[in-house]
Amino acid sequence: MSHQVCLLSGDGIGPEITTVVQEVVKAAGVDIQWVPCQAGLSAFEKYGDPLPQETLDNIRQTKVALKGPLATASGKGFRSVNVALRKELQLYANYRPARTLKGVPAPFDDVDLIVVRENTEGLYSGLEHTVIPGVVESLRVITEVGSRRIAKFAFETARSLGRKKVTCIHKANILKLSDGLFLDTCNDVAKDYPDIQYDDCIVDAAAMKMVMNPHQFDVLVMENLFGDILSDLASGLVGGLGVTPSGNLGTDAAVFEAVHGTAPDIAGKGLANPTALLLSSTMMLKHMGETAAANQIESALFSVLEEGKTLTGDMKGSATTSQFCDAIIAKLGTS
Numbered sequence: 001m002s003h004q005v006c007l008l009s010g011d012g013i014g015p016e017i018t019t020v021v022q023e024v025v026k027a028a029g030v031d032i033q034w035v036p037c038q039a040g041l042s043a044f045e046k047y048g049d050p051l052p053q054e055t056l057d058n059i060r061q062t063k064v065a066l067k068g069p070l071a072t073a074s075g076k077g078f079r080s081v082n083v084a085l086r087k088e089l090q091l092y093a094n095y096r097p098a099r100t101l102k103g104v105p106a107p108f109d110d111v112d113l114i115v116v117r118e119n120t121e122g123l124y125s126g127l128e129h130t131v132i133p134g135v136v137e138s139l140r141v142i143t144e145v146g147s148r149r150i151a152k153f154a155f156e157t158a159r160s161l162g163r164k165k166v167t168c169i170h171k172a173n174i175l176k177l178s179d180g181l182f183l184d185t186c187n188d189v190a191k192d193y194p195d196i197q198y199d200d201c202i203v204d205a206a207a208m209k210m211v212m213n214p215h216q217f218d219v220l221v222m223e224n225l226f227g228d229i230l231s232d233l234a235s236g237l238v239g240g241l242g243v244t245p246s247g248n249l250g251t252d253a254a255v256f257e258a259v260h261g262t263a264p265d266i267a268g269k270g271l272a273n274p275t276a277l278l279l280s281s282t283m284m285l286k287h288m289g290e291t292a293a294a295n296q297i298e299s300a301l302f303s304v305l306e307e308g309k310t311l312t313g314d315m316k317g318s319a320t321t322s323q324f325c326d327a328i329i330a331k332l333g334t335s
């Protein structure tokens with residue numbers, strides 16, 4: 001079966017790692033017609049808009065996109081394309097598994113947890129204003145509708161993957177109204193899933209517990225800012241941002257991306273590690289029903305990582321991005 005997928009190559013190392021994904025997916029025999037779409041710095045320079053309408057229209061049509069990292073200036077310049085994409089396409093659920101990979105140096109063994117982050121509300125609602133010069137206010141928006149749909153997503157994900165427990169992460173002891181609503185809503189949704197254990201944990205304690213003993217967690221669900229921070233913490237438990245995938249899912253579209261940035265220090269040098277984007281692409285293939293090919297790519301990738309002979313510099317190896325890619329392709333169908 002042929003699929004159409006929007007491809008946002010991204011900035012910095014983006015084009016190098018998206019090329020690897022295209023080659024590996026092709027070698028695995030999946031027929032994808034990639035629809036190139038502009039976003040980020042290149043789109044801003046060309047069209048004066050970092051997220052052109054045409055890109056949004058294309059993603060709405062194909063319903064699936066793969067995205068490389070995009071450069072965003074801090075405190076000035078154009079709006080964050082990542083935040084805008086999530087809001088425009090209502091990609092309300094950010095799904096970030098963090099799993100130990102044999103061969104990838106990490107502080108723990110056998111970590112296997114999933115962070116589910118609400119992607120459209122909280123402090124990322126983009127509602128900021130200057131009250132008087134020198135005083136600014138950012139609104140942290142939590143709604144019952146938004147909390148319910150992310151809680152349902154977390155429980156449905158847990159159920160479909162055979163996971164045992166969902167933990168709601170919050171700060172309802174201090175943010176009594178906003179996080180109180182989030183926690184109450186999660187508690188309510190949990191009643192519909194008696195087959196899945198449920199508990200809750202205050203965010204600061206959760207951060208400490210994840211670092212001390214990550215094995216006590218399974219699926220964690222939380223609002224936007226806490227999810228941004230704890231999902232990176234979860235990545236750190238399994239070897240860092242270079243090896244963790246992510247999916248942004250909504251009712252009408254899904255955008256899969258690596259969670260690391262554009263790595264400007266190594267861009268264009270053939271040193272980038274494509275593992276995170278490759279794992280994001282296997283998540284995408286499973287979403288599209290190409291589970292067998294996704295499993296085949298994962299086996300080949302895991303086997304190259306475990307062998308440890310052809311690794312990129314960030315994984316303490318000396319292989320180039322294309323040598324790493326070739327090693328994975330050579331393993332396809334053999335592992």
Ligand code: NAD
Nearest residue numbers: 069070071072242259260261262263264265266272273314
């Ligand atoms: P970064 O993730 O780009 O880089 C941090 C460090 O990790 C660098 O040393 C880099 O070389 C290394 N690194 C990252 N990904 C790697 C990979 N795949 N292989 C090997 N090494 C890798 O973070 P940053 O420097 O804070 O951000 C740079 C730019 O990326 C900024 O403009 C930022 O806004 C943007 N950014 C985008 C996204 C996204 O699009 N999802 C996420 C984070 C940062």
